[in-house]
Amino acid sequence: MVALAPSDFRTPPNLTGVQVNIGAVSHQFELEGAPLPVLDRVSFAVEPGQFVALLGPSGCGKSTLLRLLAGLDHPTSGSLRVDGEEIGDPDPSRILVFQDPTLFPWRTVWENVALGLEAQGIIRTGGDRVDAALRLVGLDGFEKAYPHQLSGGMAQRVALARALVNDPRLLLLDEPLGKLDSLTRLTMQAELVALWQKAGMTAILVTHDVEEALFLTQRVLVFGPRPAQIVADIPVDLPYPRHRGDPRLGELRRVALQHLGLAATW
Amino acid sequence: MTAIESNDTAFSAARATSAQSGRRSARFWRTGAVAAALWLGSAAVIEFWPEIIPAPYGRELAILSVLIAALLVLVLTTGFLLGKTAIWVRYYGPWFAVAAVGLGIWEMLTAKLAVLPVPFFSSPQGILEVYIDDWARLGESVLHSVLLLAKGYFFGAVVGFTTGVTIGWSRAAGYWVHPILRLIGPLPATAWLPLSFFIFPSSGSASVFLIALATAFPVTILTWSGIASVNRDYYDIARTLGASRWFLIFKVAIPAALPHVFVGLFMGLGTSFAVLVVAEMLGVKAGLGWYLQWAQGWAAYANMYAALIVMALMCSSLITILFRIRDRVLSWQKGLVRW
Numbered sequence: 001m002v003a004l005a006p007s008d009f010r011t012p013p014n015l016t017g018v019q020v021n022i023g024a025v026s027h028q029f030e031l032e033g034a035p036l037p038v039l040d041r042v043s044f045a046v047e048p049g050q051f052v053a054l055l056g057p058s059g060c061g062k063s064t065l066l067r068l069l070a071g072l073d074h075p076t077s078g079s080l081r082v083d084g085e086e087i088g089d090p091d092p093s094r095i096l097v098f099q100d101p102t103l104f105p106w107r108t109v110w111e112n113v114a115l116g117l118e119a120q121g122i123i124r125t126g127g128d129r130v131d132a133a134l135r136l137v138g139l140d141g142f143e144k145a146y147p148h149q150l151s152g153g154m155a156q157r158v159a160l161a162r163a164l165v166n167d168p169r170l171l172l173l174d175e176p177l178g179k180l181d182s183l184t185r186l187t188m189q190a191e192l193v194a195l196w197q198k199a200g201m202t203a204i205l206v207t208h209d210v211e212e213a214l215f216l217t218q219r220v221l222v223f224g225p226r227p228a229q230i231v232a233d234i235p236v237d238l239p240y241p242r243h244r245g246d247p248r249l250g251e252l253r254r255v256a257l258q259h260l261g262l263a264a265t266w
Numbered sequence: 267m268t269a270i271e272s273n274d275t276a277f278s279a280a281r282a283t284s285a286q287s288g289r290r291s292a293r294f295w296r297t298g299a300v301a302a303a304l305w306l307g308s309a310a311v312i313e314f315w316p317e318i319i320p321a322p323y324g325r326e327l328a329i330l331s332v333l334i335a336a337l338l339v340l341v342l343t344t345g346f347l348l349g350k351t352a353i354w355v356r357y358y359g360p361w362f363a364v365a366a367v368g369l370g371i372w373e374m375l376t377a378k379l380a381v382l383p384v385p386f387f388s389s390p391q392g393i394l395e396v397y398i399d400d401w402a403r404l405g406e407s408v409l410h411s412v413l414l415l416a417k418g419y420f421f422g423a424v425v426g427f428t429t430g431v432t433i434g435w436s437r438a439a440g441y442w443v444h445p446i447l448r449l450i451g452p453l454p455a456t457a458w459l460p461l462s463f464f465i466f467p468s469s470g471s472a473s474v475f476l477i478a479l480a481t482a483f484p485v486t487i488l489t490w491s492g493i494a495s496v497n498r499d500y501y502d503i504a505r506t507l508g509a510s511r512w513f514l515i516f517k518v519a520i521p522a523a524l525p526h527v528f529v530g531l532f533m534g535l536g537t538s539f540a541v542l543v544v545a546e547m548l549g550v551k552a553g554l555g556w557y558l559q560w561a562q563g564w565a566a567y568a569n570m571y572a573a574l575i576v577m578a579l580m581c582s583s584l585i586t587i588l589f590r591i592r593d594r595v596l597s598w599q600k601g602l603v604r605w
């Protein structure tokens with residue numbers, strides 16, 4: 001893995017994180033004719049540049065919420081605003097990194113990362129941004145490889161690079177490190193923090209891993225079981241760089257697990 | 267996708283193993299020796315056993331057999347020095363042996379013993395005679411056939427692909443085209459023969475139309491199903507990255523559907539052969555189909571067999587070409603599916 005040199009990944013200085021306002025968002029799916037409520041009047045706000053984690057039981061609606069924020073789906077009711085504007089269609093300023101890397105198998109690693117720039121018609125001038133993003137995730141040298149020639153962790157890193165190359169102002173991460181081995185995972189965690197600090201975007205991270213949420217983010221929102229409501233809003237008032245052995249993290253961990261209904265294990 | 271496999275697969279596997287074991291080249295190639303002996307045997311039968319039904323070119327056929335035996339001996343003695351040719355010859359060694367036996371038996375049943383009645387069966391030298399004496403007309407027929415097929419196949423593939431993409435993408439287009447496809451598609455293209463010869467100004471354009479029709483149907487259906495089965499996540503990802511509709515069609519849907527499209531192209535090529543022959547027999551009065559018809563009319567069965575062999579070679583070469591194109595276009599699939 002590479003260390004972050006300042007020249008590695010430049011973001012235009014005028015690009016900063018967005019403010020996110022979610023007001024009483026409810027969403028329901030249709031499952032075999034019966035309505036399946038997934039989100040129940042969820043409301044919260046994220047300050048510009050804040051790094052927030054969403055924690056909750058499996059199937060509670062975290063991915064659904066991220067899809068709404070990306071503009072891929074629209075809520076049954078309620079409002080989602082970015083910088084005061086209602087979210088409409090998907091936009092490259094808000095990028096979602098999916099739970100599965102879902103790389104395009106017919107494109108090389110380089111071409112996969114270049115996807116966004118190509119779609120926006122700026123690939124001609126942005127080629128070196130692709131190289132920089134690949135360097136950032138430690139995959140330089142694999143430009144010409146096809147996705148099936150990568151390991152699961154490498155594929156996930158390509159998916160990350162594919163998002164980062166667009167300089168998103170809102171980065172939505174759906175368990176981006178879920179498939180990585182624990183060693184790569186630790187390194188990538190540190191890099192995510194470094195990346196967020198440097199780019200200054202607003203970031204929302206969905207994870208199952210309580211330690212990861214606490215180590216990375218400034219604030220952990222805990223969801224209850226479906227239909228999801230926010231059951232706790234835990235500020236992580238620790239400066240970066242953080243240390244995994246910090247006793248305060250242990251305390252917060254206990255609090256978070258309690259809200260997840262796992263207090264018995266402690 | 268595994269159903270469609272180029273016949274080169276086994277061959278390249280064999281190439282890999284023979285390249286690995288250098289010792290193998292040093293070992294005596296027994297199959298080759300047997301095959302060479304069998305070819306010499308066939309040559310002897312052809313040359314020295316008197317014919318009941320005399321035919322010219324018996325000598326030439328014997329010489330050809332000796333040449334094949336010589337090639338086998340050459341490969342046998344030089345090991346893998348001849349490169350790809352040697353590997354190919356060695357891989358098909360057993361086939362060489364069996365072919366020699368087959369030729370010998372055929373020769374005996376026809377020219378030597380006349381067990382198989384003339385003129386319905388032809389001796390090997392009878393077919394050789396056709397190639398030597400009638401190659402100009404045969405060659406011209408092949409040319410006509412290939413040109414006609416190329417025109418029809420090209421239009422059919424283009425129309426089928428475009429239609430498939432359109433109905434795969436647009437609900438409205440699908441609404442109007444599906445019923446038509448379902449109704450007309452399964453009809454064999456040759457059923458349109460009388461109508462198309464009536465409608466089109468020339469039998470040539472009518473034949474092109476029929477071949478195009480036969481090609482277009484499978485290409486349409488498979489392109490459509492390819493587009494319809496594209497993973498929805500691909501679209502979601504492209505959309506969050508700022509993709510336009512145009513981008514979604516040409517950079518996501520079509521590349522993802524291409525493996526299916528190629529299945530359709532292969533199927534279309536198969537059906538277009540059948541239509542080609544019929545169209546030539548009944549319409550255009552040129553090409554291999556017409557040659558077959560003509561040979562049959564004159565009871566020139568040797569010519570018919572000769573033309574059939576040429577036709578088989580033509581069809582399999584065209585399929586090989588399509589395989590090569592697929593291997594290039596879908597090279598990213600290598601290692602993803604059984605190639």
Ligand SMILES: Nc1ncnc2c1ncn2[C@@H]1O[C@H](COP(=O)(O)OP(=O)(O)OP(=O)(O)O)[C@@H](O)[C@H]1O
Nearest residue numbers: 029030031036038057058059060061062063064065
């Ligand atoms: N397209 C859909 N149609 C019907 N139901 C859906 C659809 N997408 C999601 N759901 C349902 O919505 C619920 C929430 O799904 P979601 O993917 O948001 O969960 P999640 O919190 O991300 O879970 P996990 O942590 O396991 O990824 C699930 O019960 C799922 O069955």
Ligand SMILES: [Mg+2]
Nearest residue numbers: 062063099174
């Ligand atoms: Mg999820």
